[in-house]
Amino acid sequence: MRQLCKGNVALVKGALLAGCRGYYGYPITPASEIAEAAALYFPQVGGTFLQAESETAAINMVYGAAATGLRVMSASSGPGLSLMQEGISYLAGAELPCVIVDVMRGGPGLGNIAPEQSDYFAMVKGGGHGNYRNLVLAPASVQEMADLTILAFELADKYRNPAVVLADGFVGQMMEPLDLEYREVPQPEKPWAVKGTPETRGNLISSIFLEPDGLEDHERKMEAKYLRAQEAEPRYEMSYTEDAEVLLVGYGIVARIVHSAVEALRRQGVKAGLFRPITLWPYPSKALVKAAAHVEKVLVVELSNGQMVEDVRLALNGKVPVEFYGRGGGNVPSVKEIQEQVLGRVAAAV
Amino acid sequence: MATDTSVVAPKAISMADYKGRVDPDWCPGCGDFGVLAAVQKALVELQIPKHEVATISGIGCSSNFPGFIETYGMHTLHGRALPVATGMKLANHAMTVLVTGGDGDGFGIGCGHFVHAMRRNVDLTYIVMDNQIYGLTTGQTSPTSRIGMKTKSMPYGNIESPLSPVALALAAGATFVARGFSGDQKHLTELLKRGIEHKGFSFIDVFSPCVTYNHDNTFQWFRPRVKKLEDNPDYDASDWNVAMEKSVIWGEEIPIGKFFERTDLPTLHGAEPVLSAGPLVHQNNRIPADVAKTFIEELM
Ligand SMILES: Cc1ncc(C[n+]2csc(CCOP(=O)(O)OP(=O)(O)O)c2C)c(N)n1
Ligand code: SF4
Ligand SMILES: [Mg+2]
DSSP: OEEEEEHHHHHHHHHHHTTOOEEEEOOOTTTHHHHHHHHHHGGGGTOEEEEOSSHHHHHHHHHHHHTTTOOEEEEEOHHHHHHHHHHHHHHHHTTOOEEEEEEEEEOSTTOEEEEOOTTHHHHHSOOSSSSOOOEEEOOOSHHHHHHHHHHHHHHHHHHTSEEEEEEEHHHHHOEEEEEOOOOOOOOOOOTTSOOSSSTTTTOOOOOOOOSHHHHHHHHHHHHHHHHHHHHHOOOEEEESOTTOSEEEEOOTHHHHHHHHHHHHHHHTTOOEEEEEESEEESOOHHHHHHHTTTOSEEEEEESSSSSTHHHHHHHHTTSSOEEEEEOOTTOOOOHHHHHHHIIIIIGGGO | OOOOOOSSSOOSOOHHHHBOSSOOOSOTTOTHHHHHHHHHHHHHHTTOOGGGEEEEEOSSSGGGGGGGBSSEEEEOOTTOHHHHHHHHHHHOTTSEEEEEEEHIIIIIITHHHHHHHHHTTOSOEEEEEEOSSBTTTTSBOOTTOOTTOOOSSOTTOOOSOOOOHHHHHHHTTOSEEEEEETTOHHHHHHHHHHHHHSSSOEEEEEEOOOTTTOSSSOHHHHTTTEEEGGGSTTOOTTOHHHHHHHHTOOSSOEEEEEEEEOOOSOOHHHHOGGGGGSOGGGSOOOOOHHHHHHHHHHHO
C-alpha cells in the first residue's frame, strides 16, 4: 500500500512488520514521533509500549525484554543515546539482539534540535565501554526508514547483537511516499532465550566472565561473528561511478543532495559519481576501494566536522586524495554549494 | 526608573534588578510566568543582591528559567540540575543557589538525584514547576500525570499511578517541604522566601499549569481545589507524620502550603569540616609546607 508518511512513523510501521512487540522509550526531539507512533500502534497489534523515566531505564527495559527472545526496540536522539551507551555495551556483551534508533540532532551537549550527522563516532565506533560493535544502518529516505528497520531486526537476530538505525533529523521528520506490503517476516528460533519454559530453564544471559581465559574466549567468539558480518553484510549504493573522475561519498540525507549535485555536475561536463554507504558498520570498504580505483579525488560530505571521512581514508589508505566538506548546526549544504566545492577545489585538479 | 514593589520600606534592591535580559519565550498564559515573578519578588523582599544568587536548571520549558532572571545561571543537562547545583554549592557555599525545573526533569529522569540531594540536606532551594506533562517535547505523559490522562505518549489514557513529590520529599528526608500554586502569587512568594531562608534542602513543588498541552489540570481546575495549610491555625509543620498524611491528599481538595520543616539537621556544607574556614572558592588552596612534607614522606 502506498501512503504519504513521516520518516519516524514509517520506522515504527517497519518495526511492527518485523514482528517487534516491545517498545521502551523516552521523548526527545526530533525522535519523539517514533515513541508517539509506537504508543499508538503497538497496542493495536498486541505489543506493549512503555514510556520510561529516562533513556537509561529504557535501554535496560530493552535488555530485560530482549533476553526473552522478543523483538524489542528503543529510539532516541543524541543526548538520549549518550545515556543508553552503558546498556548497549551490556546488550552486546550478553549477545542480545535489539534495535536502537538514533535520529541525530545537533551536538555536543544540548546542541540544538536541528539535524546533524554528528553521532557517527558514538554509534559506529562504539561509545559504550569494551570490545564490541554495533551493526549500523543509515536510511536516506522514508521508505528506507521502514525497510532498514526490518533489516536491522533480521541482522540483530542473525548476529545476536544490537543493531542501530542511524538516521538524521531530516529523514526522521520529512514526509514522502511509503510502500508497505503486509508480509510475514520470519523470526529465527532462539534457543538461548530465557522464556520461562522447561526447555530454556538452564539458559543464562550474562556479560560477566571473571576468568581471563573465559572472557578472552568470549571476546574472540564475538570478534569472529563481527568478521563474518564484515564479509557478508556491507551494503551500499552507487551512481555514475563507472567513468567517474571525482567520487563523492555521503550517507543519509546528504547522499540525496549529493546525488542531485552529481547530476548537475554531469550536465556541466564534470564526471562525478556518488558512493552511498548503507551499512556504516560493517563499512563497505572493499566496494569503496573498487569505486575509487580510477578516480582522481574523493570528496566526503557530511553534516558534521568530519567523522565518516576517517573510515573513507582508512579504506582508501592513501591511494586517492580524500577531501572533506561539512556543515553543522542544522545547516545543510545546497546542491549548488556541493557543486561549487567540487568545481573549486576538486575538479580544478581533474 | 526601578519600581520598588516590596512590602518593606524603600530598599536598594528592586524588581528591576532581577529582570532578565531575555523575555520569557513561554506560551502566553503559561503558569511559569507566575513562578518567575514570585521568585523575583521573594529575592527582592529578602533583599539578596543578585551577585549572590545562582539559578541552576535542567532541560524543559520550566528549565529555561535561568535565562529569564538576572542572577548567575546555568542551563545544564536534562535531569541533572541538582548534582550540578550540589557541585556549585560545595565550591561556593556563600551563594544562594536556586534550582528550577519541571516534573519530568526532576521526578522522571532526575529522580535519583532528587532523592540523594534531599538525603544529603544540600542547602539548595529546589523549585519544580509541576504541570503534570512534558511541555518542551510537546505533550507526553510525566511522572505526575494523573491516571487516565490522554497524551501523545499515552493516547489510550495513562495507566500508571503518578508519584507524590511531596510524599517522596518527606520520605527522602527533605528538611523543608512545601507546595504552591502559580495562581496564588502572594502565598507562593511567602513559601519561596521561607524556603530560601531555610538552611538545608528546601523543596517547593509548584502547580504551574501548561496551558498548551495539559487540558486536564488547568488554572480553573486547580483554583477551587487548592486549600492552604496555613488556613488551619492548628496545623503543625514540625509533625512529619501529619505532613505525610496531608501529602497524599488529592481530589476535590488539594493541600498547598508548608507541609514540613525541621531545622535541627546540619547542611552538607555545614557538616563538612574543611568548609568551616569559608567557601572553597575563596580559600587559599596552597598546601602548607609542613603538611606537604608529611604528605610526601607518607607517599615514599
Ligand atoms: C537525555 C535527554 N533526554 C530527553 C530530552 C528531551 N527533553 C527535553 S525537556 C524534556 C521533558 C520536559 O518536561 P518537564 O521537565 O516536565 O518540563 P516542562 O517542559 O514541562 O516545563 C525532555 C524529555 C533531553 N533534552 N535530554
Ligand atoms: S508548552 Fe506548556 S509549559 Fe511550555 S511554555 Fe507552553 S504552556 Fe508553558
Ligand atoms: Mg512538566
